[in-house]
Amino acid sequence: MREIDKQSIFWFGLHNLAQENAQLKYYITTQKELIYNLYPVVYLGVIQYSLYRGIVIDEIPLEESNSYTDYILERYDEIYKIRYRFVKEKPKKANLKDEETYELCEEIISNLLLPYINEYCFRTYDMWKNLAQAYIRESVINYEYDINHEADDGKIKTSMLYPFFFTLSLIVVQEKQGLYQRIEKCYQKDVLLRKFNSGREWKEKELDYLNETYELIKNDEEWLLFLSNFSSSKWDNFDLKERFKALFQLTKVTTILMKDEISAVTMLDDGEELFDQVKNYLPLFICEDKIFNDKNELKRDFKKSSIKILSPFANQNINVQVLEPYIISKGERFINYNKETLLTTSEIIYTVLAKLRLILLIHEYLPNLIDSRILPKKKLFVDVLKLFEEIKEGKFKRMLDVENLLESDFIISEDDINEILEHEYTNIDDFYNKNCFFKIGKIMSLVLGVENKTASKMNYDLFELFKNIIILMGPHPLDHTVQTTETIEKLYSKFELMCNDYEKIIKKDFEKSKKYISNLELPLKLLRWKKD
Template sequence: MINRLDTIFWAYFNEYIKKDSSQIFKKINNDLKEKVNEIYDVTYYSLFQFQLWKNESLINIEPEKYTEISNYIIENYKELFTFTFQDKNVESKFKEIDEIQKSFIKEVIEEFVLNHIIKTSFISSEDISQNYYWNFASLCALTSKFEYDINFKNDKESKYYYSIVYPFLITMVMIDVLKPADMVDKIKKVFTRKNISEAYKKGRELSSEEKEWLAPTIQFLKNEDELNAFILNFKKDNWENINIKQKFKIIHELSKITTIFLRDNLKNISVISEGDEVYEALYAYLPLFLSSSKEQGKINIKTFDGALKTVHSMCPINQKDFNPAWTIKHSKKFKEYKKIKFRAEKLMDFVARVRYSTYYMEMVNKTKRNNGVLGDCLISFKKVGIVKTMNFYSEIDGKFEFNYKNVKFKSINLDTKNFQKLLTKADRFEEIADYNSQMSIMLKILSLTITIDPKAPKTFEYSWETLIKYYIIAFGPYKKNMMSYTYKDLELIEFKINKLLTQYKKLQQKEKVIDSIGVLYKLQHFK
């Protein structure tokens, strides 16, 4: 969602700034919107890098920190922009940052962005979502934002390394700590002798210091009895009876093995040590993913022996442009929405599932780098959807080879002008043949969502019409004082898709559109 101009955020922008006297917001045009969008997104990502720089969880943002944060962002703006968007085709609105632009960026950050983030993006460790899909997406988002540490660059090699917390976080993703019943099975599939041996043989040579640090772990892996006893800690019954601190410690032990898979992008694998610094950087986020009950919403502050308290943390997912709670509140203002019947909790669940599926594929793509062992494991867990249905990868001799790129969440852009194109008549498969058309993106996002998670079709009554409706409501264009789309618009979009489904039946090369209209065709005939 890059540079959206007609989102729920912009519908209420004037309300956010009505008490602000800054001159820069007096005239709101598209150029200003694009600049604010960029600064907001860069700031959001930067706050996680700021935490790495300070090596502490950001449990709040006090006004006295505003200047330090804005200075940090401006000083590192180029790198932060690059890692925020991770797309060479996205150009910054601030290519050469002079003093005037510095002043503008600083003012936007300090006068608006930080205040907005504080009000909308901090969550309590005792107010945790019960939606698995949202929580897993949040874990992936946190892992992604903490993947690299831009604060420490190897200038000689022009290379950035994985952060100190990344091995721990990617380990949580790989074993899926949010599904304790499946953890033991996933550990046994990921951390096999074959996988570890393969990863150990590939990549850079470990230093003598690293080998010495890793030696006890290697010895431990060779002792089958000790290894099996350790894995039993992750068994559901055992897992749910230990506290967050204990869970952290055993995951950290497992993450020592993970460093073998990641070592090409770790400056020194021993940097994670015994986990003290990792804990200090992550403690505020641990209850979000490791709580077995509401009673575990408190966490030891900063250190293993710190005071046990409820804490706040910044939501790993930037919801600026698609916050379902804001959408629901907005929808109640217009009579037209009564015709577009939808349930609030289902909208929340839909957004969570879309974020889950798109983040899952992002994790696949990231972990397929280097030796690719972890990526292959993630693909194997969702083989039916990723390989057999969507054909993103092909299986060759037990390995998964890339076929073509999957659609990304940031491609969604249903601003008014793009939404109008959805309503415009098109020839046969012209729209879905265009990879960048919003019709193509919508169908691919929905296809991915219902194939990554086999439970999704049933949740939405095996109805592609229902999926389309929730997609438009979740990501569609919004204006403050008017409806940007109507019930008739939804009917017209459904008519166009129905026509595509009819044409698909006669199409010879069905494999070319399997990741868009092909999946919906199967869904339609599953009813």
């Protein structure tokens, strides 16, 4: 097991749950690798169990823990497969054929991991009011597959929720301004008709199911009338049910674009089951403009609501809810910080990573659409973030799969930090590729480049962003404190020196400076913004 994984905030959360239970504390101490690797599979297993039962979950009832556990262990291989399908470095699988390991996993899942999900992954509206876009995007990833059903060709089916969440993400449903224009651009008649008549053969029942949709697309007048549902004059006046109805019809159109990925579009049926599954998400997903007041605060009914939804983020390595008591436990040794800014930083990181994962995913289905969005931001996506490569003018190739852009890629270990502290700063070449600075520079570039509000939320202060990233993504050992004022200030001073070196190289040797652009261009801009 990597040392970095042993320093995750995850362990503090588990210790809090174990409290005085000696057996659970023993497992946490002696079975770290098994627990750490099990958790992402268990979390996804909870989602798959909800699809299996066709239920909306706002908690995992204690009396049903065994049912969840049995399901997850029985379907472990399938859940593991979809969780790590394209991940390059897969974690070690649990050997469930070994009876002792199987029983140990039963204990750990029932008494540690499901309680962790119950405690830290179910959210009231007030807890995720700033994360709706990120939740939509991440739900696309989490609900792609339904392992409970197989297609005729033996492949795992996509879930009923997948094309709906994909649709919400594709049209950026939360941004009312330009909604009609985005839909018009995403759903071009010639593309839809070409997709409908190419690719895999439709099943007879699918043709019957989509017949009305197909006729709608072919008829210019009817198509324009349908699109008008998303014009501000209509959309603004629709209630939640009316918006869902319009979006459900649009989702049926989306299935044409996703034809080769969806084994049977008839799974959507009349939309009633889909509505039941997603109804608790919908107020923030599609009616955000109606549930906030003039002060941009949740209206009372939603602020006080006890309704909870399952977060699409597993909250294993980034978890402010666990981090705050961890910080309190460290007392005065921990660096001073602003709670609101720390929470905002975590929300920005989640939002940005979810957005980038979705861009990579949509590019698989609609490369021309995403290429057109990348083109005006080519320097950002190609030169700075290096997520895409331009293969010819206006055409781009993904440089990584959606499954390989993970929060864990940016977690910083104590060894990473000590590697910086133990050496005097010399030059950019010696420090740029050191893990600590490389990860910090990369995540800074992502959040500054993709989320416009990042700089203002940090009060245009590079140190504030640096500090909050170290607090969130840095090591969280139980027996001592890493994020002290002295440590973070020393780290920052060396990072600032590296930014200064980069600035000098830009002026002296522009070609050489391109080596460092992906991690230092945007941090340098923020650094200079503060000083101007």
